[in-house]
Amino acid sequence: MSALSVQLRSRTSVEPAADAVIVRITDPGLFHVPLLVLSGTRGFNLPPAADLARLRRFLTYGGLLLIDDGEARPGGAFDRSARALVQALLPALAPTAIKSNHVLYKSFYLIDGPAGRSLAAPALEAVEQDGRLLVLLSPNDLGSALAGADERSLRLAVNVVLYALCLDYKEDQVHVPFILRRRRWRTEP
Amino acid sequence: MSERELDLVFTAPWGRAAVIASIALALATLVLSAWSGRRLKVAPAAALLALRTLATLCALIVLLKPAVRVRQVRRPPGRIAVLVDASQSMTVRDGEDGRSRWQRAQAALLAARPQIARWRRDHALDWFTFSSALEPAGEIPPGAPAGATTLIADALEAASARGGDDLGGVLLVSDGADHGRLAARPQKEAARLAARLAVPVHALWTGKRELRDVWIAALRHDDLAFVRTVFTIEAEVRAAGYGAGEAVVELERDGKVLSRKSVPLSPSGKTVSFEVSPDRVGDAYYAVVVRPRPDEAILENNRRGFVVRVVRDRIRALHVCGRPSWDERFLRRLLKRDPNIDLISFYILRTVGDLQFVNPGELSLIPFPTDELFEQELGGFDLVILQNFAHAPYGLARHLPRIRDWVERGGGLAVVGGELAFGVGGWTGTPVADVLPLQIPGPGDRRVPGEFRARLREGAEGHPVVRLAASTAATRRAWERLPMLDGANLLGPPIDGGTVLVEHPTERGDDGQPAPVLAVREVGAGRTLVLGTDSAWRWSFLDAGAGGDGRAYDTFWRAAMHWLIRDPDLEQVGLSLPRDTFAPGEAVVMRVLVRDRDFRPAPNVDVTLEVARLDGAGVVPAPALRSDSAGEARVELPSPGPGAFRVTARASIAGRLSQDTRTLMVEPSALELERPQARDDLLRALAGATGGRFLHAGESLADLSFRRSRRVRVESQRDIEILDGLPMLLLALGALGAEWALRRRLGLS
Numbered sequence: 001m002s003a004l005s006v007q008l009r010s011r012t013s014v015e016p017a018a019d020a021v022i023v024r025i026t027d028p029g030l031f032h033v034p035l036l037v038l039s040g041t042r043g044f045n046l047p048p049a050a051d052l053a054r055l056r057r058f059l060t061y062g063g064l065l066l067i068d069d070g071e072a073r074p075g076g077a078f079d080r081s082a083r084a085l086v087q088a089l090l091p092a093l094a095p096t097a098i099k100s101n102h103v104l105y106k107s108f109y110l111i112d113g114p115a116g117r118s119l120a121a122p123a124l125e126a127v128e129q130d131g132r133l134l135v136l137l138s139p140n141d142l143g144s145a146l147a148g149a150d151e152r153s154l155r156l157a158v159n160v161v162l163y164a165l166c167l168d169y170k171e172d173q174v175h176v177p178f179i180l181r182r183r184r185w186r187t188e189p
Numbered sequence: 190m191s192e193r194e195l196d197l198v199f200t201a202p203w204g205r206a207a208v209i210a211s212i213a214l215a216l217a218t219l220v221l222s223a224w225s226g227r228r229l230k231v232a233p234a235a236a237l238l239a240l241r242t243l244a245t246l247c248a249l250i251v252l253l254k255p256a257v258r259v260r261q262v263r264r265p266p267g268r269i270a271v272l273v274d275a276s277q278s279m280t281v282r283d284g285e286d287g288r289s290r291w292q293r294a295q296a297a298l299l300a301a302r303p304q305i306a307r308w309r310r311d312h313a314l315d316w317f318t319f320s321s322a323l324e325p326a327g328e329i330p331p332g333a334p335a336g337a338t339t340l341i342a343d344a345l346e347a348a349s350a351r352g353g354d355d356l357g358g359v360l361l362v363s364d365g366a367d368h369g370r371l372a373a374r375p376q377k378e379a380a381r382l383a384a385r386l387a388v389p390v391h392a393l394w395t396g397k398r399e400l401r402d403v404w405i406a407a408l409r410h411d412d413l414a415f416v417r418t419v420f421t422i423e424a425e426v427r428a429a430g431y432g433a434g435e436a437v438v439e440l441e442r443d444g445k446v447l448s449r450k451s452v453p454l455s456p457s458g459k460t461v462s463f464e465v466s467p468d469r470v471g472d473a474y475y476a477v478v479v480r481p482r483p484d485e486a487i488l489e490n491n492r493r494g495f496v497v498r499v500v501r502d503r504i505r506a507l508h509v510c511g512r513p514s515w516d517e518r519f520l521r522r523l524l525k526r527d528p529n530i531d532l533i534s535f536y537i538l539r540t541v542g543d544l545q546f547v548n549p550g551e552l553s554l555i556p557f558p559t560d561e562l563f564e565q566e567l568g569g570f571d572l573v574i575l576q577n578f579a580h581a582p583y584g585l586a587r588h589l590p591r592i593r594d595w596v597e598r599g600g601g602l603a604v605v606g607g608e609l610a611f612g613v614g615g616w617t618g619t620p621v622a623d624v625l626p627l628q629i630p631g632p633g634d635r636r637v638p639g640e641f642r643a644r645l646r647e648g649a650e651g652h653p654v655v656r657l658a659a660s661t662a663a664t665r666r667a668w669e670r671l672p673m674l675d676g677a678n679l680l681g682p683p684i685d686g687g688t689v690l691v692e693h694p695t696e697r698g699d700d701g702q703p704a705p706v707l708a709v710r711e712v713g714a715g716r717t718l719v720l721g722t723d724s725a726w727r728w729s730f731l732d733a734g735a736g737g738d739g740r741a742y743d744t745f746w747r748a749a750m751h752w753l754i755r756d757p758d759l760e761q762v763g764l765s766l767p768r769d770t771f772a773p774g775e776a777v778v779m780r781v782l783v784r785d786r787d788f789r790p791a792p793n794v795d796v797t798l799e800v801a802r803l804d805g806a807g808v809v810p811a812p813a814l815r816s817d818s819a820g821e822a823r824v825e826l827p828s829p830g831p832g833a834f835r836v837t838a839r840a841s842i843a844g845r846l847s848q849d850t851r852t853l854m855v856e857p858s859a860l861e862l863e864r865p866q867a868r869d870d871l872l873r874a875l876a877g878a879t880g881g882r883f884l885h886a887g888e889s890l891a892d893l894s895f896r897r898s899r900r901v902r903v904e905s906q907r908d909i910e911i912l913d914g915l916p917m918l919l920l921a922l923g924a925l926g927a928e929w930a931l932r933r934r935l936g937l938s
Contacts, residue, residue: 013512013540015608031734034515054734061733062519106553108538132522165513166536167521170553 003146004157011158012108014165025051034063035164038085039143041070043077046088056089059134064164072120072141079139086135090127095137097123103171104133107162108155115152116140132167136160191263191904200908201254211252215245233935240928247921256908262901267357268313269895270348273298273326274363274395275318276336277861281364283486284397290364290867291334294395297886298329298362304890312357312895319344323351337772337858340369341871342378349386358389358881358895364396365868368860375871379878389881391893396867401430403479404490406458406863415502416470417569423462424477424493428454429866430486437480440465442473443833444804467499468568469599469714470755472769472852474803474833490862494833496769496852504754507562507570508534511578511609519726520576520605523746530750533570535562540582563588567595571754577607577723579614586619593620597713601753606678607723608636625717626688626710628681630699635680637696640673643706643722649690651786651843653759654709654718654752657744661786671741672731678721680705685712709752716753761785761847762796764838771855777826781838783816786845790820796840798824803833803852816840831855 005016020037023030025047030036036058046052059065067082086095098104104124105111114124121139128134145153199208222241226234279291288296298305305328308314318326320336323344341363349356371378382390407425414420426436435451440463452461467473476494485491506524510517513536524532538554563585567573573592580586596602604610604625612631616622622629645668650661657667668691677693682700691707698704709718729742752759763782771777779798785791798811809829814822832855839848869883876883882893 011539011543013537013543015512015514028734031731034518034730057733061739062522062730108553109547110551110553130526162513162538165515165518166538167518167525169521169534169536172532172534 003149004154004161007154008158008161012162014161016161025055030054030058031063034058035066035161036063037066037068037143038082039068039070040078040081043081044085045081046085052088059089060129064133065135066138066160067135068116068138068142069120070141070143072116072118072139074121074139082137086127086137090129090134093127093129093134095125095127095135098126098136103168104136104159104163106170107159107166109159111152111155111159114138114140115145115150115156116142117144117148117150117153133163191261194260194262194901196258196260198256198258198908199253200256200910201252203253208253211249215249218245229935233931236931237928240924240931244921244924244928247917247924250912250917251914251921254910254914255912256910258906258908260903261905262903264901265355265898266311266313267895267898268315268352268355269308269358269360270315270317270352270356271298271360272317272319272323272344272348272362273330274320274336274339274341274361275324275330275332275334276320276339276366277334277857278339278364278366278865278867279334279395281396281400281402281487281865281867283400283402283865283867285399290395290397293886294362294393295329295331297393297395300887301890308895311897313355315348315352317344317348319347323347335773335857336861338368338860339363339366341365341367341875342370342382345382345386345390349388354900355898356386356388357897358391358893359386360391360393360890360893361872361875362393362395363872365392365394365871366396366861366864366866367868367871368864371871371875372868375874376878379871379874382875383878383880386879388879388896389894390875390879391881391890392872392876392883393886393888393890394867394869394872394883395886396869398867398869399430400486400866401482401484402486402490402865403428403431403436403454403482404487404862404865405477405479405493408477408493408495410475410495410497412498414467414473414497414499416499416571417466417468417505418502419464419466420497421462421464422475422477423460425458425460426452426454426479427456427458429456431482436482439478439480441476441478467497470499470501470757471850472835473497473499474835474852474854476833487862487865489857490865494854494856496833496854498769501571501754501756503528504530504572504750505570506530506532506572506574506750507567508532508574508576509562509578510534510536510576511607511614512537514577514607514723515730516605516607516723516726517576519729519742520574520746523743527747533562533566537578537583557583559583559585559588563591567591567600570595570600572601572603572750574603574605575610576605577609578604579609580619580621581615589620593624596621596624596715596717599714599755601716601718601750601755603718603720603749603753605723605725606636606719606721608634610723611635611678611680611721624710624712624715625719626683626686626708627705627719627721628684630679630681636676636678637693637704638676640675641677641694641696642673643668643671643691644694644703646689646692646703648844649688651845652688652690652709654749655690655707655745656748657741667741670737672727672735674706674722674727675724676722677704677706680708680719680721683708683710686710716755718749718753757849760849761788761791761842761845762838762840762849764836764849764851766836766851766853769851769853771828771853773831773855773857774828775855776828777853777855779824779826779836779838781814781816781822781824781840781849783820783822783840783842786843790816790818791842792816792818792820794820794840794842796822796838799835799837799839800826800829801835801837802829803835806832809834814838828855831857 002019008014008016071078125137126133282289316326317323318330321338406427409423431454434454438461439446440448448463452459479491611629613634617629617631650664658664687710689705689708692703696704706721729739733739761784765780781796783791783794794816796814800809800811816822837850873883
């Protein structure tokens with residue numbers, strides 16, 4: 001992930017930490033950074049109920065979990081485990097494919113779809129609540145592609161970070177002049 | 190003087206029903222008699238009918254005993270009601286003679302004194318003035334007419350009720366500028382009044398048709414408006430006595446001309462509209478003014494003022510952030526989720542120093558619209574949040590004086606820390622720094638790293654911005670439980686009324702005091718806030734991670750925003766008026782409610798009241814007040830005279846000054862001068878329908894006639910029987926005998 005930090009610092013005004021911090025769900029530092037990345041290449045067991053509750057709290061109070069499938073294999077062991085985790089965390093919310101006009105694809109770069117080491121799946125999936133992404137499922141091994149400095153993947157990763165930091169900012173930014181005119185906000189001379 | 194009256198009466202002790210039945214029976218008898226003789230020759234039939242009629246008539250006389258009633262009666266003198274119009278329109282000078290309608294009325298009545306004396310021989314005179322109601326008055330009422338409306342029909346009905354049966358007529362002295370039923374339906378209402386009054390109404394018209402005036406005939410506006418939202422004011426301008434031309438109409442706010450338009454002169458009225466957008470909440474005093482023409486009859490109707498209560502529908506917030514961060518992200522989430530906030534945001538996602546590997550067309554970035562935001566649209570915002578923001582890279586320096594002025598005019602500015610803020614951001618010594626609560630050291634980075642728990646400064650727990658719980662004690666406990674912050678900007682001491690609310694627990698400023706973390710200040714009509722950290726988001730997310738609900742962060746920012754925009758609900762002093770417009774001479778009753786830091790009624794608090802004229806002509810003396818046990822102070826201020834006034838109540842509660850401001854105006858009702866034209870047609874209709882006469886002021890009143898009283902007092906009475914009973918009885922028997930004999934002779938049974 002240090003490659004992403006370097007690119008973020010050089011391409012954007014974001015000041016990321018030099019490297020990612022590895023945390024356990026039980027760590028007090030879990031809530032110190034609201035963007036969490038879960039990556040792997042094999043299946044894993046569901047965490048205990050208390051950990052699930054803590055992670056659920058992380059998500060519902062403002063955190064974002066990016067799950068990157070290092071296998072890049074839909075239906076593979078990691079993918080099944082990840083989906084089981086999402087189901088256990090947010091049973092009422094099923095992941096759905098992100099449409100190409102989602103703000104995630106324009107939070108910094110104007111891009112039109114997923115990226116990664118392979119294109120195993122044609123779309124990112126996400127769990128969304130109240131207009132905010134809680135969980136983002138990347139099926140194409142984004143992490144490996146970042147290490148290889150793949151430009152498309154870097155742009156997608158930059159957009160994910162900018163989305164985590166700015167949410168739907170790019171949804172309303174383009175509307176500034178329109179909103180100002182529509183509201184007829186004017187003051188007396 | 191008594192009079193003799195004669196009446197035909199029946200003196201028999203039978204009731205009215207018996208009398209009617211007897212007459213009906215007699216008529217039926219005669220009809221049957223005529224029917225039974227239909228086969229006889231004419232002469233015998235007529236003789237029989239005559240005898241039977243005579244017998245029946247005699248029987249009726251015997252039975253009913255008719256008599257002539259002779260009464261000696263006395264009638265009280267009739268009363269003449271003289272009704273003099275005392276409405277404001279009577280002050281209009283509408284003729285070539287230079288006199289007002291009121292002066293014409295007085296002159297006419299003075300000239301008619303001999304005639305009035307003659308009327309007194311047969312009548313009593315009752316003098317009244319009237320406008321909205323009838324008021325008894327002396328003969329030829331003196332004084333200045335100031336009535337707020339003219340209701341002629343109501344006045345006539347009131348005079349009729351007072352005069353009763355004695356009323357013999359009315360002399361109505363008026364310009365006919367009615368605002369009641371008569372003006373609405375002249376003919377119909379005149380006919381109705383004629384039937385109701387049943388006396389002649391003589392009309393003495395004091396008006397002239399050659400009125401030369403331009404006036405505001407109607408004003409349409411909302412009483413409630415939303416801040417920074419356009420609303421429309423419409424004024425109908427009418428003109429009389431002028432040909433073609435234009436009137437210049439101005440809209441003023443607080444004596445300052447906001448807009449000026451021209452409108453063609455028209456007797457039927459032309460509407461001119463203004464669009465305005467009040468820039469702050471509270472009472473706004475507007476006036477529509479028609480510029481006077483040199484020869485106008487009335488100048489008082491050239492101006493109409495009104496007060497609009499300006500409220501906030503939603504908070505218009507501008508959120509500018511120098512760099513995406515978690516602090517920005519949580520504040521954005523709060524702002525976006527609040528349905529009461531309209532948010533415009535601009536975040537710097539890339540600076541000129543960042544590498545560019547792509548065509549700009551592949552980025553979603555647009556230039557920072559500094560001119561649009563800070564030059565054209567700044568006045569449209571209630572709240573500006575500058576978060577971790579450096580102004581220099583964006584050429585904002587030339588806009589900084591405008592931001593300062595916007596604050597002083599009533600804007601709310603929050604400056605939030607971070608590695609780009611304050612001294613690093615180039616804010617030191619700028620016009621914006623002049624209005625912040627703390628000195629901005631620098632230039633250079635003066636941040637201290639490390640976690641710390643922000644500490645409420647002693648005595649600050651009552652301030653609305655840091656109120657996290659209902660009471661001050663609970664607020665202090667809530668602050669002690671907040672998660673640790675991470676890193677702080679070291680800021681200077683407070684300046685010019687800046688108040689430190691939260692401080693660093695260990696760091697000290699250059700003045701040796703604990704380093705301020707959160708401070709606020711009131712500057713002119715606006716307010717500012719400085720938060721010297723970029724980690725306040727931890728109050729939300731870390732609190733949630735520790736099992737809390739994270740609401741303290743939301744509570745803090747909402748309170749801060751509402752304080753910054755001067756939300757009246759956060760003021761501890763509330764001033765209320767029964768209404769915003771008062772009549773001249775009317776006392777103004779005001780009520781002040783004072784609340785303590787926990788927003789409970791605060792007794793025994795001194796309250797100062799300032800009543801300032803909006804035209805800048807000075808201050809009206811107002812008494813000092815003190816709140817009672819219910820936290821209330823009430824004052825009845827003598828009328829401050831015509832004009833518009835800004836009333837401010839101030840109180841210092843536990844060292845914190847709180848105030849509330851309202852606007853009131855004192856002016857006569859505009860109705861009279863909205864329609865000042867004299868109406869002879871109304872008075873003609875009235876006189877015609879009631880049998881009275883219409884006269885111009887100055888014409889002789891000699892030929893006016895009045896009825897006598899319909900009420901009588903009987904001094905003596907006697908009944909004279911028309912015919913004695915016994916002769917009538919004998920005559921009846923004789924007629925019956927003759928009828929019997931005639932029938933025998935004719936061979937009838």
